[in-house]
Amino acid sequence: DVKVTQSSRYLVKRTGEKVFLECVQDMDHENMFWYRQDPGLGLRLIYFSYDVKMKEKGDIPEGYSVSREKKERFSLILESASTNQTSMYLCASRRVLSSYNSPLHFGNGTRLTVT
Amino acid sequence: AQSVTQPDIHITVSEGASLELRCNYSYGATPYLFWYVQSPGQGLQLLLKYFSGDTLVQGIKGFEAEFKRSQSSFNLRKPSVHWSDAAEYFCAVGAEAAGNKLTFGGGTRVLVKP
Numbered sequence: 001d002v003k004v005t006q007s008s009r010y011l012v013k014r015t016g017e018k019v020f021l022e023c024v025q026d027m028d029h030e031n032m033f034w035y036r037q038d039p040g041l042g043l044r045l046i047y048f049s050y051d052v053k054m055k056e057k058g059d060i061p062e063g064y065s066v067s068r069e070k071k072e073r074f075s076l077i078l079e080s081a082s083t084n085q086t087s088m089y090l091c092a093s094r095r096v097l098s099s100y101n102s103p104l105h106f107g108n109g110t111r112l113t114v115t
Numbered sequence: 116a117q118s119v120t121q122p123d124i125h126i127t128v129s130e131g132a133s134l135e136l137r138c139n140y141s142y143g144a145t146p147y148l149f150w151y152v153q154s155p156g157q158g159l160q161l162l163l164k165y166f167s168g169d170t171l172v173q174g175i176k177g178f179e180a181e182f183k184r185s186q187s188s189f190n191l192r193k194p195s196v197h198w199s200d201a202a203e204y205f206c207a208v209g210a211e212a213a214g215n216k217l218t219f220g221g222g223t224r225v226l227v228k229p
Contacts (some may be wrong), residue, residue, distance in 0.1 A: 004158070035219075040124065042205060043159075043219040058216065090158060103149070104217065106158030 003027070004107040005042075006091050012113045019078040021110050023091030031094040032074035033104065034058075034066065036087045042073055043090060049095075081114045117142040119208050121220035128196050129228045136191040138206030147209040148189040149217065150180055154202045157207050162204075165189065176200070201227040 007022040025032065030051045035043040035058075045058030047066040055066050063085060067075040074093075078085055088111050092104040118141045128134050140146055147166050151159040163174025170182040182189045189206060206220040 040221050042119075042121075042221040043180075043207075045216055045218075048216065103161040103164060104151075104159070106151075106160070108156065108158045 004091055004093055004105050006089075006107040008110050009108065010111050010113075011019050011082045012115065013078075013081050014115055015019075015082060017078075017081050019081045019112065019114075021076040021078075021089055021091075021112070022094060023074045023076070023093075023107055025040075025074075025093040026072065027093070027095065027105075028034075028071065029093035029105070030071070030096040032068065033092040033094075034064075034074065034076045034093065035090045036060070036070070037109070038087050039092055046076065046089075057058075083114050086114045116220045117146065117210060118209050119206050119218055119220035120203075121206055121223050124221070125224050126227065127228060130198055131195050134191075134193045134196045134200070134225065136204050136206075136225070138187065138189045138220060139187055139192065140206070140208045141187065142208060142210055144210055148180075148182060149207040149209070150174065150178070150191050151205045151207060151219075152176075153222075154204050155187045155206065158206060160189055162191070179183045196225075198226055198227050202227065216222075 004025045033048040036045045049055045049068040065077045090109045091107040094102045118198045121141045149164045152164040153159045165172045165182045203222045203224045207217045209217045
């Protein structure tokens with residue numbers, strides 16, 4: 001079974017802090033994604049990565065950056081956290097066989113509160 | 116750009132009753148369509164997907180969905196709801212021309228009454 005692990009379930013950070021959210025998958029998936037989930041807005045794509053050292057902006061990349069130095073790990077970075085980044089963050093991965101056919105596998109999420 | 120609308124934010128249904136969740140998408144070409152479920156405190160789990168072929172798709176947990184191109188819809192149904200079906204449900208659309216991105220709807224939260 002695919003396992004996508006997010007390092008923290010809950011985080012509380014102060015405004016202006018640099019925040020790292022870590023995600024690890026154990027199935028050698030090429031694609032990895034970071035979404036944020038807010039009530040009524042569903043999931044919105046922040047960044048995704050086709051493969052190691054590759055990254056693409058999603059729909060709401062402002063205020064975020066990412067790092068993918070190893071295939072299994074995809075990090076989301078908030079350079080200077082702000083209160084409007086308080087949200088649930090979900091990581092997902094997908095194998096590229098025929099990428100549009102492959103379902104996303106999600107982690108359990110990290111609930112970030114910025115005070 | 117592709118978009119997904121789930122018109123119902125909340126639905127309350129009695130245990131044993133039928134359930135239908137609506138999903139409308141906007142995309143010019145043939146979409147790939149998905150339904151995911153999120154139980155409290157969990158990530159999202161794939162219920163079913165449609166790419167081509169038979170427009171009635173069977174999924175896990177007794178769910179099915181029907182793709183209707185003429186209505187740009189992909190509604191999710193279950194004939195008899197169980198208390199464990201209380202969760203949030205998300206419809207998502209992807210397409211080859213849109214690259215690797217999925218676009219999600221806003222979600223529908225289902226409450227199950229005993």
